[in-house]
Amino acid sequence: MRSNPSDYEMVAPGSLAAIVSLLAGEPGAWLPIAGGTDVMVLYAAGKLPARKLVSIWNLPELRRIDVTADEVRIGAGCTYSDLRRHDLIGREFPLLASAAQWTGGIANQNRGTIGGNIVNASPAADSLPALLVYEAEVVLVSVRGERRLPYVDFHAGYKKTLLAPDELIQSICLVRRYSGYFSHARKVGARNAQAISKVCIAALGRLANGVVDDVRIALGSVAPVPIRLRETELAVKGRAIDSSLLLSARKTVMSEIHPIDDIRSTSGYRLAVAGNLVVEFLHRLNSDRSGAERDQVDNVLARWNLLPPDDAVNKILPCCGSKAWARAMVARRPLADEGAILAASNEVWRNLPRSDWMEAFESHPRIGGTHASVPAAAQSVTWSAQEQRNVTEADMALNHALADANQEYERRFNRIFIVCATGKSAADILAILQLRMANDEETELQEAAEQQRQIAEIRLRKWIQEMKRG
Ligand SMILES: Cc1cc2nc3c(=O)[nH]c(=O)nc-3n(C[C@H](O)[C@H](O)[C@H](O)COP(=O)(O)OP(=O)(O)OC[C@H]3O[C@@H](n4cnc5c(N)ncnc54)[C@H](O)[C@@H]3O)c2cc1C
Numbered sequence: 001m002r003s004n005p006s007d008y009e010m011v012a013p014g015s016l017a018a019i020v021s022l023l024a025g026e027p028g029a030w031l032p033i034a035g036g037t038d039v040m041v042l043y044a045a046g047k048l049p050a051r052k053l054v055s056i057w058n059l060p061e062l063r064r065i066d067v068t069a070d071e072v073r074i075g076a077g078c079t080y081s082d083l084r085r086h087d088l089i090g091r092e093f094p095l096l097a098s099a100a101q102w103t104g105g106i107a108n109q110n111r112g113t114i115g116g117n118i119v120n121a122s123p124a125a126d127s128l129p130a131l132l133v134y135e136a137e138v139v140l141v142s143v144r145g146e147r148r149l150p151y152v153d154f155h156a157g158y159k160k161t162l163l164a165p166d167e168l169i170q171s172i173c174l175v176r177r178y179s180g181y182f183s184h185a186r187k188v189g190a191r192n193a194q195a196i197s198k199v200c201i202a203a204l205g206r207l208a209n210g211v212v213d214d215v216r217i218a219l220g221s222v223a224p225v226p227i228r229l230r231e232t233e234l235a236v237k238g239r240a241i242d243s244s245l246l247l248s249a250r251k252t253v254m255s256e257i258h259p260i261d262d263i264r265s266t267s268g269y270r271l272a273v274a275g276n277l278v279v280e281f282l283h284r285l286n287s288d289r290s291g292a293e294r295d296q297v298d299n300v301l302a303r304w305n306l307l308p309p310d311d312a313v314n315k316i317l318p319c320c321g322s323k324a325w326a327r328a329m330v331a332r333r334p335l336a337d338e339g340a341i342l343a344a345s346n347e348v349w350r351n352l353p354r355s356d357w358m359e360a361f362e363s364h365p366r367i368g369g370t371h372a373s374v375p376a377a378a379q380s381v382t383w384s385a386q387e388q389r390n391v392t393e394a395d396m397a398l399n400h401a402l403a404d405a406n407q408e409y410e411r412r413f414n415r416i417f418i419v420c421a422t423g424k425s426a427a428d429i430l431a432i433l434q435l436r437m438a439n440d441e442e443t444e445l446q447e448a449a450e451q452q453r454q455i456a457e458i459r460l461r462k463w464i465q466e467m468k469r470g
Helices: 016-025 039-044 080-085 087-092 094-101 106-111 114-120 128-133 230-236 243-256 267-287 291-306 309-319 323-331 338-350 354-362 378-387 396-413 426-436 441-469
Strands: 009-011 030-033 052-055 065-067 071-075 137-142 145-150 155-157 168-175 182-188 199-208 211-220
Touching: 016 030, 016 052, 016 137, 016 168, 071 087, 080 087, 080 094, 080 106, 087 094, 087 338, 094 128, 094 182, 094 199, 106 441, 114 128, 114 168, 128 199, 128 211, 182 267, 199 267, 211 230, 211 267, 230 243, 243 267, 291 309, 291 441, 309 323, 309 378, 309 441, 323 338, 323 354, 338 441, 354 441, 378 441, 396 426
Parallel strands: 009 052, 030 052
Antiparallel strands: 065 071, 071 168, 137 145, 137 168, 182 199, 199 211
16 A cells, blocks of 8 residues: 555654654654665555654764774764775775675665664675674663663564664674684675675684684575574684585585575575585685785785886776876875775775766776777776676677667766676676666766776776786
């Protein structure tokens, strides 16, 4: 049944104190609404039981990130964009930053909040596995004061939480202790962004003396709430990662979880994917970021740090395509490691004038094409071809549909369509393009800039790998 706006009342008292006293006056009568990205979906479907809404959107007390020497305290009203843009979160809590990046599209990331994601309590929510592995704590607030509890205890069952009817989540606390850990996140869905996951993983691990010294693995979409795989973690701790451990870890995962069939996937598929994701994580923990490799990367960057400025600009330019970006990156040298280079890139990119964003966009060929509208470096042309490999392999009908959609996009926004094509099929890209046609100018520009940021990140990693080989 359609909702009738006149059946609803909404107030916005504007301060945390006024809101908690409103909640205390009639416990359970008022539903807090933050970004509204879950609440409004229920409203539109005529399934919102609450009739009295209290806005907590953009409340200064909930929209701050405080950093102390020991912990980061994230206000529950912080949006995914706030998290994505925060350098320290990107550096020290990359699992949360990646979850923020693939939660919906830019419009959703500008509105959806971390507190809303926790309270909405979907088993498929993207940021929750990251909170589990970082062993977050939540601070709840009411007129009775604050209470702090481990996030792992917050979900009492499917869509049930320990939040009292007069309480709000005020903040989420993360201890700053994961610097030496390898982190790994993957979302398996129809696509990375703008799709609900069939299974998602967030995992952290650390090796010492050739054995797993510490490990934390959490999965979403395999139980009524996101879960830590305690049995698998125990089975892996203290062991060297070899083929027999990978085999037994896969078995433990598959006996530890009991996923269900639903419209997005089957239980059997989820079991198999969960096993694969854990094996992939362990495999990478063992090889991808070993100490030896880190040293090698550091040496490669040390050489780039010493190049004359013009040479250093030319070397890094194909990763982004904007000369202002390349010059700003060179001005920030020395950059110590891959993490520093990625963090610098994100910050420089965000602060560039829009004309420099346009220069980067123009360095790409149209999706499905081979030439950019302006001459691009040979390295950029090679990378574009690799990134769009799945598109060139698509059938003719799909490629025609994509070409038509590209033209329509160019007529509407007056520039080429930018999407991070790596790992996406032609059908994925077409679906994303069609969704983004509904964006207004500003939202779409921000979305294109975010996609370009992701492209630069992938290219920077490749660039470092290729410098190592050559
Ligand atoms: C197009 C679209 C795409 C999406 N894609 C994804 C995705 O990829 N991954 C994903 O995980 N989610 C996704 N979502 C779901 C949604 O965006 C997130 O769950 C978001 O974090 C909800 O935050 P919000 O501020 O909008 O919550 P709201 O809708 O405002 O509130 C949700 C619930 O949380 C409660 N609440 C909110 N803040 C507080 C607080 N501080 N204290 C107490 N209660 C609170 C509200 O009362 C309500 O019950 C998507 C939604 C849409 C519409």
